[in-house]
Amino acid sequence: MIEWTVIWPFLGVSMLLTIAPGPDNLFVAAQSIANGRKAGIATALGLCTGLIAHTSAAALGVSAVLYGSSLAFQAVKYAGAAYLLYMAWQAFREGREPTGALAVPRQKLSSLYVKGIVMNVLNPKVSLFFIAFLPQFANPEAGSMIAQMIGLGLLFMAQALVLFGLIALFAGTVGHRLWSRPSFARVVGYAKSVLFAAIGVRLVFAER
Template sequence: MDLSHVLSFLTVSILLTLAPGPDILFVIAQSMSNGRKAGIWTALGLASGVIVHTLAAALGITAVLYSSAFAFQLMKYAGAAYLLYLAYQAIREGNSPLAAAAVSKQSGFKLYRTGILMNVLNPKVSLFFLAFLPQFITPGTGDEPFQMMVLGIVFMLQAVALFSLVAVCAGLFGKKLLGKPRLGKYVNYGKALLYAAIGIRLVLSEK
């Protein structure tokens, strides 16, 4: 694997990270409702989940998951259930304006854990890395798993940087809503709708 492969991979990774999807929307929702620090902790969790998927792809675990309909469905439903739980939690916050939510922010560790679980429990991400990473490695060298891990770390680092930038911007926008309680409630309900939509989409999706 040479430098040109790494740079090509980095370019594609940046475009994929910035494309509208569950992860970046999740960071925006957390940042707007709980502040930029919450968004950054969430981003760190999501990015850490990438390493789990990369390791699984490098060791062939993802291929086993994909070949087992039961394992795939089990992981898919577990991820959907967790997202629906997050939607329920957001609904409970719905009657509280953002100003109140800002007083009782979740701990950084809890947000980090939430990000990891959301990423790891999505089998679609595992399958994406299984198909995506091999396109940028040099085959026949005997160190393909190592190359995949290097690319996974590159993807993780750029995701942390971009998601953190998004968190800061969304956090500043959310801060402007602190003085508008009525509008803040709709942000909480919108967050619940987002989590529920992602969870339902995951359940209805096919391999």
Template sequence: MMISLETFITFFTASLLLGLAPGPDNIFVLTQSALRGRGAGIAVMFGLCTGLVGHTLAVAFGVAVIFQTSATAFSLLKYIGAVYLVYLAWMSFRASANDLATNGNGDLSRWKLYRRGIIMNITNPKVSIFFLAFLPQFADPARGPIWIQLVLLGSLFIVATFLVFGTIALLAGTLGQWLNRSPRTQTVMNKLAGTVFLGLALKLATTER
């Protein structure tokens, strides 16, 4: 077995707890689920988990080291992510209550939310650096190629994230269905989401390696 049962249990438990800790990704799932319903939250969750696939492969094949050692690469990626969050904030502030109900995109709304999840996750260099520091702690050279173990561990982390974010999406979506009955409440929630996005953008822009 590439990963021992003890390592599996310890790593998976730690991953669940990390997924529950307040952060940009689960806040993003929470706000989008409350604003647009459970389906939107699930779409965002799949996007975020897809981004984690990219981070897992980056760590497994050494690309993440670039962001750990290069201040320029780290800064470039984080500023791209911050600008994107500002864009999402602007979209939230200018949306009407009717926009919330339809998302202004018809059948494309879920796909666009999925893409937002990918971009939000993949443009956060802290995730790659976190994976670079976290995953190797559970790899054992005696159990086979390290890169395969890192891919397996990253996959377990994604499963844990899927469970946590999925639960958040379902709970917040149920609450959102009740809140969205009032156009005034929808507008307030949209402004709140915009404020959250601005806060996340500021946090990402000022983060250090």
């Protein structure tokens, strides 16, 4: 069982880590601006769903295997980078479309939800972060370490979902106002392309 004295410090650190500029919140913001607030929330749900895999892996020790195996780490890393670069290419094609073609709803919420899951699961840095972060707030004398780490992971997911949701609402509101400008759709397509490509390249050079 998680000790009460640990919960608030854990949530405080988790919130700071979540709102710090990074691939996940930038991804949520980009989708919200491009596709609306509901799209940002769907993306946030996908990203947080992906955290279930990382929490389970950290609690069960699978992340330790990933950390110890250079081959496994590289395989997951390059798969994630390839997926991000593929999304960058799709976004680039959006930017080349005539402005009028981009004025309609662009992506299904289910598709964005799945993209959020895949992007999160295929980022080995998240697994390594969880295996390094969660145990710091677990106490072997307080009961099962697995149960504590799963509980902490769920808390992290909950606060991340709330903060990502707020980012989605804010970015979606800004995007809604900007969509009235004829050239904005093209700018969004190219901006998303650069963002996804930058995250993908960063992942390629990520070290354990």
